[in-house]
Amino acid sequence: xxxxxxxxxxxxxxxxxxxxxxxxxxSIVDTATADRIAVCLSGGSTPKRLYELLASGAYVGRLxxxxxxxxxxxxxxxxxxxxxSNVRMVREAFGHGAxxxxxxxxxxxSDGGAxxxxxxxxxxxxxxxxADTLDPARPLFDLVLLGLGNDGHTASLFPGxxxxxxxxxxxxxxxxxxxxxxxxxxxxTFPALSSSRSAIFLVSGAGKRDPLSRLAAGxxxxxxxxxxxxxxxxxxxxxxxxx
Ligand code: 6PG
Numbered sequence: 001x002x003x004x005x006x007x008x009x010x011x012x013x014x015x016x017x018x019x020x021x022x023x024x025x026x027s028i029v030d031t032a033t034a035d036r037i038a039v040c041l042s043g044g045s046t047p048k049r050l051y052e053l054l055a056s057g058a059y060v061g062r063l064x065x066x067x068x069x070x071x072x073x074x075x076x077x078x079x080x081x082x083x084x085s086n087v088r089m090v091r092e093a094f095g096h097g098a099x100x101x102x103x104x105x106x107x108x109x110s111d112g113g114a115x116x117x118x119x120x121x122x123x124x125x126x127x128x129x130x131a132d133t134l135d136p137a138r139p140l141f142d143l144v145l146l147g148l149g150n151d152g153h154t155a156s157l158f159p160g161x162x163x164x165x166x167x168x169x170x171x172x173x174x175x176x177x178x179x180x181x182x183x184x185x186x187x188x189t190f191p192a193l194s195s196s197r198s199a200i201f202l203v204s205g206a207g208k209r210d211p212l213s214r215l216a217a218g219x220x221x222x223x224x225x226x227x228x229x230x231x232x233x234x235x236x237x238x239x240x241x242x243x
Contacts, residue, residue, distance in 0.1 A: 001241050001242055001243045002209055002212055002213050002216065002241060002242050003212075003213065003216035003217075004212065004216065004234065004236060004241055005201075005212070005215060005216065005234045007231065007232060007233045007234060008233070008234040008235075008236050008241075009233065009234070009235050009236070010236055010237075010238065010241055010243060011235060011236065011237050011238070012237065012238055013204070013237050013238065013239070014046070014049060014204040014205070014237055014239075015049065016237065017202055017203070017204050017235045017236070017237050018047075018049040018050040018053055018202070019053065020235050021047075021050045021145065021200055021202050021235055022050055022053045022054055022058075022059050024143070024198070024200055024233070024235075025039065025054070025063075025143060026059070026062060026063070028142050028143045028197065028198055029063060029064060029067075029068075029142075032067070032142055035067060036067055036068075036069050036128075037064070037067050037068050037069065037142045038069045038071060038128065038140065038141045038142050038143075039068060039069070039070050039071065039141065039142060039143045039144075039145070040071045040072065040073050040141045040143070040144040040145060040188070040193070040196070041070055041071065041072050041073065041086075041090060041145055042073050042074075042145040042146050042147040042154075042155070042202065043072065043073065043074055043075060043076075043086030043089065043090075043147065043155075044086075044089075044147045044149075045089075046147050046202050046203070046204055046205075047093075047145055047147065047202055048089055048092075048093045049093075050145075050202065051089075051090055051093030051094055052093045052094075052095075054094070055093070055094045055095050055099060055100060060099060060100065065100055065101045065102045065103060066101065066102045066104075068103075068104060069104040069106060069128065070090075070103070070104065070105045070106065071106045071125070071128075071141070072086055072087075072090075072106070072107065072108050073144065073145070073146065073154075073155040073187070073188050073193060074086070074108070074155040074156040074174075074185055074186060074187035074188060075087060075107075075108040075110060075156075075185065075186055076110070076156075076177075076181060076183045076184075076185055077110045077113060077114045077117060077173075077183060077184040077185060077186060078110060078183055079110065079111070080107065080110065084181045084183060085110070086108075087107045087108075087110075090105070106121075106124055106128070108121045108171075108186050109121065110186070113173075113184070114173030114174065114175060114184040114185065114186055115173045117173070117186045118169075118171045118172055118173040118186045119171075121171045121186060122169060122170045122171040125140065125170055125171065125188075125192065126170070134170070134191055134192070134195045136229065137229075139195050139196050139197045139228075139229045139230070140170075140192060140195035140196070141195060141196040141197070142196070142197045142198065143196060143197065143198050143199070143200070144193055144194075144196040144198075144199040144200075144226075144228070145199075145200055145202060146193070146199060146200065146201045146202070146223070146226060147201070147202060147203070148201055148203045148208050148211050148212070148223050149178075149179055149211065149223070150179065150207050150208065150210065150211060151178060151179050151211065152211040152214055152215065152219070152221030152222060152223050152224075153178060153179060153221070153222050153223065154193075154201075154222050154223040154226060155187045155188055155193060155222075156174045156177060156185035156186070156187035157174075157187055157189070157190070157222040157225075158174070158177065158178025158179065158222065159178060159221055159222060160178065161174065161176065161178055167189065167190065167191060168191075169189055170188060170189060170191065170192040171186060171187070171188055171189065171192065172186070172187055172189055173185075173186055174186065174187050190222075190225050190226060193226045194226055194227045194228060194229075195229065196228045196229060196230065197228070197229060197230045198228060198230045198231055198232075198233075199226065199227075199228040199230075199231075199232040199233070200232075200233050200234075200235055201223070201232075201233070201234045201235065201236075202235050203234060203235065203236045203237070203240045204236070204237040204239060204240055205237070205239050205240055206239050206240065206242070207240075208236075208240040209240060209241075209242050211223065212236070212240060212241070
């Protein structure tokens with residue numbers, strides 16, 4: 001088995017990681033005191049099963065949908081109905097909201113390009129938060145869900161890309177993705193992704209062994225730069241851990 005990050009829970013397979021993440025969201029909801037609960041969704045393929053679960057009979061009735069606000073950690077700058085869009089993936093996984101009582105999705109606008117979309121989304125977040133600067137004592141999100149790219153990226157923050165130096169903005173355009181799909185992206189930055197009450201990396205599959213090993217070896221990868229004001233946990237399946 002490879003070395004794993006601190007606060008790792010090892011699960012047998014992708015389904016078990018999805019269920020563990022869903023259960024964690026329930027615990028976050030149960031301890032939420034504010035009227036609105038902000039969840040930052042990750043994109044890519046790994047979290048789709050989690051989103052399907054949340055909209056399924058096993059969880060849908062246990063979530064306060066009218067209080068939940070769903071944001072995105074990043075998206076590809078493509079039309080929302082494009083197969084590459086995280087909006088499309090989330091809409092499909094949540095069943096296009098058909099079976100959901102109320103949904104408050106805050107999609108990243110992609111029709112005006114990366115610069116325009118990043119500025120607009122930063123405004124959306126700041127208006128929701130009620131301030132233009134992040135207060136270390138008041139997290140922006142109740143929960144941030146994160147994925148691990150095979151190159152060690154997270155959201156759309158890629159190793160070696162200049163955007164990593166951007167530490168003041170909450171949302172940035174990413175003109176050149178460091179991994180497929182090679183389309184422009186819009187991504188939250190480390191300060192925004194780290195402004196959470198809780199954060200979870202959802203990791204499954206043998207393809208993640210390399211970035212996990214590089215993180216354990218102390219390599220400075222974007223996925224290693226995200227923190228939380230509360231607890232940051234890793235939900236990793238045995239295939240990724242080579243267990
Ligand atoms: C994206 C994601 C990205 C993703 C990782 C892992 O838009 O691509 O936000 O950061 O989480 O690339 O993707 P998989 O889950 O598909 O391996």
